[in-house]
Amino acid sequence: MPARVFVDQALPLETVIDLPPGPARHVQVLRLQPGDALTLFNGQGGECSARVQQMGRSQVSVQILTHDPVDRELARHVTLAVGMPANERMDTLVEKATELGVAALQPLVCERSVLRLAGERAEKRQAHWQAVAVAACEQSGRTRVPTIAPVLTLPAWLANGPVRDGMSACVLDPRAGTAALPETGAALFLSGPEGGLSDAEVQLAEAAGFRRVGLGPRVLRADTAPLAVLAHLSLRSL
Template sequence: MPPRFHVDLPLAGAAEITLPEGAARHVQVLRLQPGDALTLFDGRGGEWMAEVTAMGRREVSVRIGAHANVSRELPLAVTLAVGMPANERMDALVEKACELGVAAIQPLLCERSVLRTAGERAQKKVAHWQGVAVAACEQSGRTRVPTVAPVMALPQWLASLGPRGDAVRIVLSLRDAHPLPALRQLREMISLSGPEGGLSAAEEDSARRCGFQAASLGARTLRADTAPLALLAHVGLTTEGLA
């Protein structure tokens, strides 16, 4: 199978391009040569066969070939709004969530958050997580790259949501929670989950006032980085093949 790379350039209608720095570096590390095949995707849907035409010290040129109109996305678009877990757990959460089919990730600052970041440091974290998302999509075969949104405090994020619309809203909870809703007729879901220690009672009440239904993943208490992944795995197993 040819190596697969994301390029942040529109590929539709392109005949030949110079790869962006990141993709070019990977091609050079793999020691590809003119004539070698690779697969490219730009996040706008589908993927393209391509062929290396020239290798320079810093630049790699490729010829764009046939487009394959493939989709490996979940039928249900899931946004994970997560109280950021500390250390490298957020990196792993982003990576695995992208492999499992998440549509978007919203990092949140909550009352019990251990990881607290703002300003330039938060921007760097988000840029890093976006890179993790790209790499996960390259590896897993996805043709669309989920967006990692800027870090927000939970109250500000809830206030920004507006009317519910067609998206079902759930908050993962152990308090007066019900089983997950039936998924087969849904097209969009927003899932809210807390950091280490969970959401406070006041935070959960605020979410409920914004239309979030308390949902349970079972009797066991899952870690902050496990619960959203368990939800995504459930969604994938329940809805794959329904699109």
């Protein structure tokens, strides 16, 4: 199977283009040679077959051949808003959520958060997580890259009114017991960090239009609960 590479630019058919620096390095790391096939996608839908034309020290030229309008996305728009788990768990959460079809991910700082980011540190981590999402799309076959939003505090995010008309909004709360998840339409799920959301935060979410749902009798980790929801929705859409 040809390597898949994300290129954030137009991909006109039957033309030769120079890859941007990031994708060019990716192709070089893969040790592709002139004549080798690869697949390019730009997040606008579908993917293009291409062929390496020239390899230089820092320049890689490819010929765009054909476009395949393949669609491997979830049939519905699902957003995760997550209290960021610490250490490498957030990287894993972004990677796996992308594989499972999330459309957007909102990192949050909550009352009980261990990982607290702001300013330049937050911007750097956002850029890093966006790159993780791109790599997961390249691996999984997705043709649209989820958006990793800037880090916000939970109150600031809720104040922006994230619940839109026609959207199902759920806050994951193990104290809620087991409740049915929304099976159709756009959906937004809020989950807490290590230690969960406080009572005040859950009440704030409910006031903003969220309803409490539980995922069963066991308490899931901060990086497990949102992935369990996505896995369920992904399988239901098959």
